[in-house]
Amino acid sequence: MTVDVAIIGLGYVGLPLAQEASKVGLKVLGFDVNTGVVDALNAGRSHVDDLSDADVADMVAAGFSATTDPSLIGDAKTVVICVPTPLSEDGGPDLGPVKAAVDTIAANLKPGMTVILESTTYPGTTDEVVRPVLEAGGLVAGTDFHLAFSPERIDPGNETFGAKNTPKVVGGHTPACGDAAAAFYGQFVDTVVRAKGTREAETAKLLENTYRHINIALVNEMSRFCHDLGIDLWDVINAAATKPFGFQAFYPGPGVGGHCIPIDPNYLSYNVRAKLGYPFRFVELAQEINATMPMYITQRAQDLLNDDGKSLRGSTVLLLGVTYKPNIADQRESPAVPLARHLLDKGATVQYHDPHVTNWTAAGDGVTRAEDLEAAVAAADLTVLVQNHREYDIDALAGKSQNFFDTRGKASDGEKVHRL
Structure with a gap:
């Protein structure tokens, strides 16, 4: 050999x-x-x-x-x-x-x-x-x-x-x-x-990502009722994270993406159902919650525009960052795709900007790329931060926007800033 x-x-x-x-x-x-x-x-x-x-x-x-x-x-x-x-x-x-x-x-x-x-x-x-x-x-x-x-x-x-x-x-x-x-x-x-053995090693990988999947679903669901109750979830998480034991911080977002979190837990759920005949309820509930986040973001976008006297139909929505995680070009299972499709279905004009993606067709031909970032932010009726790339000066962009919807908790407080 x-x-x-x-x-x-x-x-x-x-x-x-x-x-x-x-x-x-x-x-x-x-x-x-x-x-x-x-x-x-x-x-x-x-x-x-x-x-x-x-x-x-x-x-x-x-x-x-x-x-x-x-x-x-x-x-x-x-x-x-x-x-x-x-x-x-x-x-x-x-x-x-x-x-x-x-x-x-x-x-x-x-x-x-x-x-x-x-x-x-x-x-x-x-x-x-x-x-x-x-x-x-x-x-x-x-x-x-x-x-x-x-x-x-x-x-x-x-x-x-x-x-x-x-x-x-x-x-x-x-x-x-x-x-x-x-x-x-x-x-x-x-x-x-x-x-x-091999089964233990196979299951260890699934446990790692199922743990993340479920905890992300937990904070995603909390983001909804915290918004309705007027509670700043990001501040809640920061406060809870000061505990030196028994807590690990997870953060809400517009959905889950990538090659692991949206996929791996389903392997385990599928295996449990196929071999044992009963559901892995935690995984299936987490999948349901995380999969509905793009629609929830769309509903929040519609509400924000309504508060500004505008309709989502006919408004221009600019999506910042369409990859599944920051600072890379990988778009696998990105929540930006269903988010863009939901917005298009409701009649919005959708644009995107991403420093790592020059040609984005995953959401269909109806989404165009904004070549001039600052001009696009200023012109859009609503700018949505979907992925926080290091190239973005979030506070500067929020300041230039008409309305800025921050799904990643990165923008400072401001009159135009609205958090997930």
């Missing part, structure tokens, strides 16, 4: 992993079915927020190469699956990309290999979906090759925690499988945390 690790899927998870492995001198092969991605990486060009072109060029100089040729996977000591697992129409995970990756590995599996699944999924996937396909050729997991699950914990745009210093949870099909996976990650990850 001439390759230390083959990483299948070169997106926001696989590429940072490849970078850290390359930094310690491992021979890294990246595999992706997207020819454009592969060609760009081999030419030293990045397509993810967290790595620059210079970062990718350094990886290539260190020996990293990307390929669309699956036969090269057979040269690897370790193979890591980092493909996406979006939601399917029935609310469960779409395992199509995972199954395709596993089929590719199975066709090139060699004795002594270590195969690790990182893609987020429901408990039991490694053992029930991945293992049978890999063993179909006669090799046995735990005897002829190692099999493990290690959930990805990449937080795009996080400038403090990355692939190296975020603890890596590892659960093996057998203890020896766990040992092999832990030894692999231990070469370039600061802390490796051993889970009892």
Whole structure:
């Protein structure tokens, strides 16, 4: 075997992993079915927020190469699956990309290999979906090759925690499988945390994001009745957060987005219903609350315009920030999309501005980009802060606006400022 690790899927998870492995001198092969991605990486060009072109060029100089040729996977000591697992129409995970990756590995599996699944999924996937396909050729997991699950914990745009210093949870099909996976990650990850098995490691990832999902829903629901009662929820949260134990601050917003919070808890809920026949009520209630926030923001926008003697129909609403989190270009599951659609459905003229997004078509052709930010803010009947990018001077923009609806709690008090 001439390759230390083959990483299948070169997106926001696989590429940072490849970078850290390359930094310690491992021979890294990246595999992706997207020819454009592969060609760009081999030419030293990045397509993810967290790595620059210079970062990718350094990886290539260190020996990293990307390929669309699956036969090269057979040269690897370790193979890591980092493909996406979006939601399917029935609310469960779409395992199509995972199954395709596993089929590719199975066709090139060699004795002594270590195969690790990182893609987020429901408990039991490694053992029930991945293992049978890999063993179909006669090799046995735990005897002829190692099999493990290690959930990805990449937080795009996080400038403090990355692939190296975020603890890596590892659960093996057998203890020896766990040992092999832990030894692999231990070469370039600061802390490796051993889970009892693959199911425990799979469920740990879902628990992490379900915890966040439910607590975000809690403060989102509180934002509604605090507004009706004339209570400043942001001040409430700041006061509660001074307690040095027993409380962690979560903040309301226009909805949840990204690759984890809107999706991962549904895997767990789906699995509970499918296997046990009863609902995971906390998750389903949280999903209901968070999914209705864009409509609630639309209703608040309508009320604010009414207070100003205007109708939402025919008014211009400017959305600031359409990515799912600040300071990156990632738009996956952004709440800006349903918000824009609700506004359009009610007859508003919708514009957007985002320093990281030059072409936004997710909400349809009816949304145009504001090229001159200050002029657009001054002209709009209502400006809505959807995502707080560092490029925005919030108080200055609020001061230039006719009405400023702050869904992120970032603007200072002012006559024109209205908070979620």
